Amino acid sequence: MTTTVRTPGAGADAPAPGVLRSELPGGIRLVTETVPGVRSVSLGIWIGIGSRDETPEQAGAAHFLEHLLFKGTQRRTASGIAEAIDAVGGELNAFTAKEHTCYYAHVLDTDVALAIDLLADVVTDARLAHADTELERSVVLEEIAMRDDDPEDLLGELFDEALFGDHPLGLPIVGSEDSIRGMSRETLHAFWRSEYTTPRMVVAAAGNLSHGHLADLAGAALAAAAERTSPGVAPIAPRRGGTRPVAPGSVVLHSDDTEQAHLLLGVPGIDRHDPRRRALAVLNAALGGGLSSRLFQQVREQRGLAYSVYSSTASYADAGSLSVYAGCAPERLGEVAGVVRDVLADVAASGLTTAELVRAQGSLRGGLVLGSEDTPSRMNRIGRSELDHGRQRSLTESLDGIAAVTADEVAEVARDLLSQPLTAAVVGPFDEVDDLPAALQA
Known part of the structure; x- marks a missing residue:
């Protein structure tokens, strides 16, 4: 059972055209926008967790997970995931930021059921096998080395560290070479299970879609994850406040x-x-x-x-x-x-x-x-x-x-x-x- 409401825009009398919102079981939010004249759908599962939410032991965990979750689930191998999306000419990817992570797909409107099933499978039912962790650790370390070879990327992290100091916003999203080398599979698994909870999730989609149909698909695909959450739980409110960093200039x-x-x-x-x-x-x-x-x-x-x-x-x-x-x-x-x-x-x-x-x-x-x-x-x-x-x-x-x-x-x-x-x-x-x-x- 979902409750669908049109999301306010400039006021109660001026809704955002084509944008609908539902709350699904487990505190999951679904927002969609119908885009006339297109034959595709872009779909993302957003999690309100990013690099600023990591402890020193977990530095780089959110980004590491972004890689690792695609390495296989209980139902699909890594190659099976890749073959499923390639077979429909779609795109499947993810990105990590300081305050959120997004796993997304771009597919034909006829393949939206496959897209939400793939995304939910990756985000909520990954295997996180020890062998895959070691394999992807090498990939992340290569990404850090590539960052170090790109002056603009390196400069941005250097500036954030100087501006925000010891504040979590000053830490690099990818972590450090030391933190990635020292991160165990158990640390990653604990971060995933404790932070990737359904009240932090937003399913967003735009394109040629039916909100009600997508609500049914998302509810079914994320049902097992929702059941791990207390009944009747509400979505987590937008992040506000916190400790403001002080930058004296340097x-x-x-x-x-x-x-x-x-x-x-x-x-x-x-x-x-x-x-x-x-x-x-x-x-x-x-x-x-x-x-x-x-x-x-x-x-x-x-x-x-x-x-x-x-x-x-x-x-x-x-x-x-x-x-x-x-x-x-x-x-x-x-x-x-x-x-x-x-x-x-x-x-x-x-x-x-x-x-x-x-x-x-x-x-x-x-x-x-x-x-x-x-x-x-x-x-x-x-x-x-x-x-x-x-x-x-x-x-x-x-x-x-x-x-x-x-x-x-x-x-x-x-x-x-x-x-x-x-x-x-x-x-x-x-x-x-x-x-x-x-x-x-x-």
Whole structure:
């Protein structure tokens, strides 16, 4: 028995078109969006557990499991899983983030029953055999080595560690070489069984589908997992609060013999529940979100100092970040850092021009619409919204919210965030932090 309700969008009288929500036995939430005119369905099982939920002994467990669960279930071998999805021309994969994990499939609408059965089988009934654990341990270690060979990936983790310090958000999603080598099959199994519980699960789907039919399929596929949960249990509420990390500002270096110097310069941001989040999105777009952004124009177009320069934000339940990336010749690092600092200081002091505000709002609105025209993007949007906020926002609500941002709101969030001490992370051919340019030492 499921109860189906249309999820509110901009208000009780303005539902999100095509989005329906049910609660299944075991506290599982099902959210779907019907997309007219397509012949596919994107389907994901989201679990509200990520790398920040690991103990030091479990560092990297969520990501390790993402690999290991595909190695076989009680009903299927690893090759059987791969053959089943290949036989229908579908895609089956997963990703791990700091606060959630998602196992997903993209199939023809005629194969949705197979997709939900495969996903539920992998997520809830994997074997986690000792031999498979050892085999996949080597794969994860290779992934860590590959990360270490990619300056931008390594830089992001270095920056998070410097910005968030001992906070769980500062830990790498993949864990460390030591934690993966030392992680036992028993540790992984205990993490899986204790954290992958049905009240933490959201089944999200978008495409040519019937909500009622998918509710029946998901309820049956996840029935055994739901039975392991206390009867009548409610879904776990969206994550809120926590201990906010304190970043006093620092400079960290990973010395590497690279052709370029790679820089991330930034400050603590805001959490995803903060009412200023749309103003921050507009600020980010104007700073480094496109070809007309201030950083792109100042660093690349007017001075030719770097090929790649952009800004980005990250928002979690209790924290966030605003950062600027640039890759340049090592001898130009000081000049690049100086220009970036000047741009940030100017925006903190004076805000955006009217033209910048209008362009940033238009860029965000266009990107939001264009990014919603395929079923994987829509599945990701509704799945994350349910986990992070417990509600769905209609596209109209989101577009109107961006358009309503004022210059004063952007100026306020710029002043609040960009007046904080800067944290810098560098990957490049420098021996010591003291060897870095003066613009990074201030």
